[in-house]
Amino acid sequence: MKKYETVIGLEVHIELATKSKIFCSCSAEFGGEQNDHVCPACCGMPGMLPVTNKRVVDLGMTAGMMLNCEINRTTTFDKKNYYYPDLPCSYQTTQWFAPICVNGKVRIQTSKGEKDIRIKQIHMEEDAGKLVHDDWTDTSLVDYNRTSVPLIEIVSQPDFSSAEEVVAYLERLRSLLRFAKVSQCRMEQGSMRCDVNLSIREEGETKLGVRTEMKNMNSISAITRAIEYEVARHIDALENGTEELVQETRRWDDVKGKSYAMRSKETAGDYRYFPDPNVMPIVIDDEWFDSIKASLPEFPEVKKARFIDELGLSEYDADLITQSRAFCDCFEAAYKECGEAKEVANWLISDCMNMLNKKGSTMDQLKVDGTALGKLIKLVMESKVTRGNAKKILLVMDEETIDPEKYATENNFIVSNDTANIEKVIKEIVAADPKSVADYKGGKEKALMALFGKCMKTLKGNCDPQVLRKILLEEIDKA
Amino acid sequence: MKLYLTKSDCAMTNAVALDDMFLTKAMPTTAGSKMLDGYMSLFDAEVVTKLTEAGYEIAGKANVGEMAVDLLGETSYEGAVTDDNGTLLSASAEIAKEAKAVLCFDVNGAPRRAAAVSDLIFVKPTYGTVSRFGTVSSACSGETVGVMAKTVADAKAVLTAIAGHDDKDGTSLSDSQCEKILTTEKAVKKVAIAKSITASADDSVKADIEAAKKILSDNGVEVAEIDDEILTKAKAAWNILMSAELCNNVSRFDGVKYGYRSENYTTIEELYTNSRTEAFGELLKTMIIYGSDVLSTDNYMSFYDKAMRIRRVIAEKFAEIFAEYDAVMLPASSKKAFTKADTDANMYLAFDENLYTAPATITGLPAVVGGGVQLIGKAFSDSALMDAVKTIKEGK
Numbered sequence: 042m043k044k045y046e047t048v049i050g051l052e053v054h055i056e057l058a059t060k061s062k063i064f065c066s067c068s069a070e071f072g073g074e075q076n077d078h079v080c081p082a083c084c085g086m087p088g089m090l091p092v093t094n095k096r097v098v099d100l101g102m103t104a105g106m107m108l109n110c111e112i113n114r115t116t117t118f119d120k121k122n123y124y125y126p127d128l129p130c131s132y133q134t135t136q137w138f139a140p141i142c143v144n145g146k147v148r149i150q151t152s153k154g155e156k157d158i159r160i161k162q163i164h165m166e167e168d169a170g171k172l173v174h175d176d177w178t179d180t181s182l183v184d185y186n187r188t189s190v191p192l193i194e195i196v197s198q199p200d201f202s203s204a205e206e207v208v209a210y211l212e213r214l215r216s217l218l219r220f221a222k223v224s225q226c227r228m229e230q231g232s233m234r235c236d237v238n239l240s241i242r243e244e245g246e247t248k249l250g251v252r253t254e255m256k257n258m259n260s261i262s263a264i265t266r267a268i269e270y271e272v273a274r275h276i277d278a279l280e281n282g283t284e285e286l287v288q289e290t291r292r293w294d295d296v297k298g299k300s301y302a303m304r305s306k307e308t309a310g311d312y313r314y315f316p317d318p319n320v321m322p323i324v325i326d327d328e329w330f331d332s333i334k335a336s337l338p339e340f341p342e343v344k345k346a347r348f349i350d351e352l353g354l355s356e357y358d359a360d361l362i363t364q365s366r367a368f369c370d371c372f373e374a375a376y377k378e379c380g381e382a383k384e385v386a387n388w389l390i391s392d393c394m395n396m397l398n399k400k401g402s403t404m405d406q407l408k409v410d411g412t413a414l415g416k417l418i419k420l421v422m423e424s425k426v427t428r429g430n431a432k433k434i435l436l437v438m439d440e441e442t443i444d445p446e447k448y449a450t451e452n453n454f455i456v457s458n459d460t461a462n463i464e465k466v467i468k469e470i471v472a473a474d475p476k477s478v479a480d481y482k483g484g485k486e487k488a489l490m491a492l493f494g495k496c497m498k499t500l501k502g503n504c505d506p507q508v509l510r511k512i513l514l515e516e517i518d519k520a
Numbered sequence: 521m522k523l524y525l526t527k528s529d530c531a532m533t534n535a536v537a538l539d540d541m542f543l544t545k546a547m548p549t550t551a552g553s554k555m556l557d558g559y560m561s562l563f564d565a566e567v568v569t570k571l572t573e574a575g576y577e578i579a580g581k582a583n584v585g586e587m588a589v590d591l592l593g594e595t596s597y598e599g600a601v602t603d604d605n606g607t608l609l610s611a612s613a614e615i616a617k618e619a620k621a622v623l624c625f626d627v628n629g630a631p632r633r634a635a636a637v638s639d640l641i642f643v644k645p646t647y648g649t650v651s652r653f654g655t656v657s658s659a660c661s662g663e664t665v666g667v668m669a670k671t672v673a674d675a676k677a678v679l680t681a682i683a684g685h686d687d688k689d690g691t692s693l694s695d696s697q698c699e700k701i702l703t704t705e706k707a708v709k710k711v712a713i714a715k716s717i718t719a720s721a722d723d724s725v726k727a728d729i730e731a732a733k734k735i736l737s738d739n740g741v742e743v744a745e746i747d748d749e750i751l752t753k754a755k756a757a758w759n760i761l762m763s764a765e766l767c768n769n770v771s772r773f774d775g776v777k778y779g780y781r782s783e784n785y786t787t788i789e790e791l792y793t794n795s796r797t798e799a800f801g802e803l804l805k806t807m808i809i810y811g812s813d814v815l816s817t818d819n820y821m822s823f824y825d826k827a828m829r830i831r832r833v834i835a836e837k838f839a840e841i842f843a844e845y846d847a848v849m850l851p852a853s854s855k856k857a858f859t860k861a862d863t864d865a866n867m868y869l870a871f872d873e874n875l876y877t878a879p880a881t882i883t884g885l886p887a888v889v890g891g892g893v894q895l896i897g898k899a900f901s902d903s904a905l906m907d908a909v910k911t912i913k914e915g916k
């Protein structure tokens with residue numbers, strides 16, 4: 042059997058994390074009621090002119106810098122023409138002639154070692170809306186909430202030779218762009234989508250084989266399965282002549298585990314690109330360029346090494362925290378406040394993670410302010426608040442901005458040093474429950490726990506457990 | 521004959537009408553197209569807001585050719601406006617004879633031609649000094665909001681009310697730049713006559729240029745003829761750029777969201793095709809086909825890109841001329857009247873007449889029509905051009 046190699050290139054669409062859309066002031070938030078985030082501009086009414094959202098250019102430049110690209114100091118927008126009901130103007134504003142970034146590279150790590158994937162270009166553009174089919178009335182409705190939400194498209198060179206490399210690249214992109222707050226890169230919400238261009242050739246052959254494209258893939262596992270399926274299909278066609286390969290766009294059906302050719306009508310077309318006369322060329326001066334450069338975050342692996350070497354975190358802890366920019370920011374601020382790296386890491390990895398898991402939130406959705414977390418940890422370490430009560434305060438900190446000490450005081454979470462009061466409470470409880478006292482004296486350890494729990498509950502947890510235990514045992518002895 | 525699409529009161533001294541390319545909340549806006557019959561905008565054009573703020577009354581809407589790209593408005597879905605002899609009348613020009621002024625959207629020179637054949641003033645200001653927000657986009661890289669009036673003073677007063685920066689228009693210039701068009705920094709002292717363009721016009725039009733030359737000379741202005749070979753290329757270049765941009769701008773009118781929708785469809789392709797086929801006029805359809813063609817991958821370099829390069833060359837030629845002269849004088853139209861029979865015989869007449877109007881359109885330079893001539897000046901010299909046209913008009 043002949044040996045084949047796979048050649049894959051990727052086009053990755055990423056929705057930018059801007060508050061508003063690219064050419065109007067509508068919200069770019071995900072979700073909302075259908076057609077809630079629309080205005081005359083983004084639903085294609087006459088009379089509106091595009092006004093470029095500068096933040097889009099900031100993030101486009103940031104992405105380019107994170108991916109080692111050259112930035113085009115003069116960048117322009119062009120119009121791409123095609124008719125589809127989810128495209129209200131019947132053209133998409135994109136970058137064809139002078140994209141914002143060119144010639145980048147991304148280093149990936151696979152089982153075969155390190156490899157650089159070259160980036161051909163990154164361009165900015167607007168997203169399209171969504172067609173919703175109503176089976177009841179057999180009509181199609183259009184939701185324009187996503188129209189004009191800013192995107193970047195990252196076009197790679199055909200440098201991939203396996204699904205493993207593709208996955209490593211996508212995960213690397215996601216990590217870098219989340220870190221730089223360019224995008225949440227949530228494939229399940231469509232904020233990261235991937236077109237896969239694939240061809241097969243005999244090993245040693247320099248000419249590319251027949252290329253097929255699969256559009257809008259939105260899960261890593263589906264991409265892996267689709268690539269494996271396509272490779273097998275191409276080889277089968279070449280080896281056994283099962284079908285004639287043609288250059289085409291195919292749709293991947295992840296449920297059936299098969300790809301299907303799309304009707305040529307859906308794919309054919311001349312997009313008739315031309316420069317958009319309503320959007321002035323964007324000139325990026327040194328000041329703008331430098332301010333973006335200065336705002337770039339430390340790369341995650343650099344942070345991780347620093348957390349281990351300088352702050353003494355374990356490999357595991359450092360790895361987990363550097364999965365998320367929000368966690369890193371919280372960690373660093375909390376550490377700065379309380380000076381206890383290991384303690385902060387514990388809070389993040391156990392308490393914060395649990396809290397987010399319960400909410401079904403991602404690590405990047407952590408809202409706890411790092412400085413406040415550092416203050417809370419200090420309160421616990423100074424025995425001013427019990428750990429149990431501190432956990433309750435943490436939940437509040439993820440919902441609103443509070444000063445932990447002020448909040449603890451106002452809500453009676455400060456550990457009481459009032460031993461007289463503690464003794465009074467214990468005495469009452471011991472006196473009221475002679476049965477438990479007798480049971481404990483008779484050797485039932487559980488009875489002590491019950492008494493302890495009652496006392497703690499009455500004291501609202503604001504008591505050093507060691508102190509409580511000591512006094513409780515004394516009172517039982519006296520009883 | 522339908523001059524007005526909507527009319528309130530024009531007799532008031534502060535009444536300004538709009539051609540139907542300007543969106544208004546209070547009146548329908550059609551852009552002269554069946555596609556937008558009865559279309560009500562959710563917002564007012566910026567110039568409408570500015571006029572109202574300056575105390576002007578919006579007197580009504582003037583009939584306009586479909587997407588403002590024809591000769592004199594003859595392609596309006598409401599029909600051409602003519603006099604009893606079949607002479608084409610511009611609705612804007614007829615209304616400008618009553619109202620203080622009419623705002624016109626100059627895309628293909630129609631308001632300048634209208635002013636020329638009706639002996640009115642039309643000021644097409646420097647591109648970017650008046651907001652296009654709330655105009656129905658036609659050919660964006662050249663389209664300009666201008667003012668038609670009986671006198672230079674009225675035109676200038678209304679222009680003063682509408683010029684200025686607008687954040688809602690990405691091509692809008694700064695307030696300090698916009699203000700420049702309202703004051704004469706340097707009077708017109710040296711005028712160049714575009715030789716071959718002028719020579720191609722009718723004798724009666726040439727006579728007007730001769731008369732203006734004499735008046736200017738009498739007023740101490742130096743007048744000389746220049747070689748304008750390159751300027752004649754503006755016509756073909758603008759026909760290409762305009763068709764391409766127009767084709768793109770009207771692609772949003774697809775029958776899906778608003779406007780005309782055919783009753784005769786089963787698939788989305790039929791909805792698009794039949795709605796557009798039934799609602800658009802012949803000239804617009806031809807321009808859509810032509811515009812699509814010049815943007816196609818096969819033709820882009822030899823048509824669209826070449827037209828863009830010609831645009832640059834013409835801008836450079838003007839810069840060279842303005843190093844020596846203060847204004848270029850040429851006719852705004854080949855004739856002093858057009859008939860319905862003329863456009864019936866050749867619906868592309870506007871494309872030919874572009875010889876006179878495209879040089880200023882394609883470069884975004886200010887152009888003022890009046891007294892039988894058109895003067896083009898360098899950017900922001902609008903006020904000086906108006907002064908010179910006033911001199912010519914008064915000298916006649």
Ligand SMILES: [Zn+2]
Nearest residue numbers: 065067080083
């Ligand atoms: Zn919007």
